Amino acid sequence: MSVTDELVAANESFAASFSGGGLPGPPSRHVAVVACMDARLDVYRALGLRDGEAHVLRNAGGVVTDDVLRSLTISQRKLATTEIVLIHHTKCGMATFDDDAFVAELESSAGERPAWAPGAFADTEQDVRESLAAVRACAFLTHTDAVRGFVYDVDSGALTEVT
Numbered sequence: 131m132s133v134t135d136e137l138v139a140a141n142e143s144f145a146a147s148f149s150g151g152g153l154p155g156p157p158s159r160h161v162a163v164v165a166c167m168d169a170r171l172d173v174y175r176a177l178g179l180r181d182g183e184a185h186v187l188r189n190a191g192g193v194v195t196d197d198v199l200r201s202l203t204i205s206q207r208k209l210a211t212t213e214i215v216l217i218h219h220t221k222c223g224m225a226t227f228d229d230d231a232f233v234a235e236l237e238s239s240a241g242e243r244p245a246w247a248p249g250a251f252a253d254t255e256q257d258v259r260e261s262l263a264a265v266r267a268c269a270f271l272t273h274t275d276a277v278r279g280f281v282y283d284v285d286s287g288a289l290t291e292v293t
Contacts, residue, residue: 153182156210161185162202164261165217166192166224170284173217185211191224192217193249194261203270214271216261216279217289224250224257254281258292 131139162185165173173179173186185205187198194216205211229250237243251257258279266274280289 150181157182157184157205159183160211161213161215162187162205162211163215163217164188164192164194164198164202165282166190166219166222168219168222168284171217171219171282176217176282176287176289177215185209191222191249191251191257192219192261193224193257194264195246195249199264199268199270202265203268206272207270212273213276214265214273214278216258216265216277217282218254218258218261218280219282220254220284222254224248225252225254226250255292262292 159179161183163173163177163179164187165171167188167190173188177184179186185201187201189195189198202211202214227248227250229248232248232250233243258281262277262279265271265277268274279292281292282289
């Protein structure tokens, strides 16, 4: 049995006792969270969130890409969110390589350069600051005054705010 088969079987059990239907589309807490995809970070548990309370956007590094800005814009303008929380974390894989070297590796292997930037970073807190600046500078977002950034410690579970 593949891992995907195991996940589908788990969903059958989940769906059999599912009671969360009928939630509205806009998140009840009016917040969107951008976080790294790292499996050690359970955004819902770490922030005390329940289904229907927040939009949670995840990618490698929690990088604020054009697609993240697109999603945040839709979240704010069409689904009533007013706050944004950015979460990076300690021991992130994105801090273990260099963009240029990785792109060269991809080009060598695949025969072409990716259209996207990997978004690696050497300093996690500095990358949070740059992410905060990118969100605040986005002309399409209507609520850039309530944007905060944090580093999640994968060993303690604690958040540290980045100013």
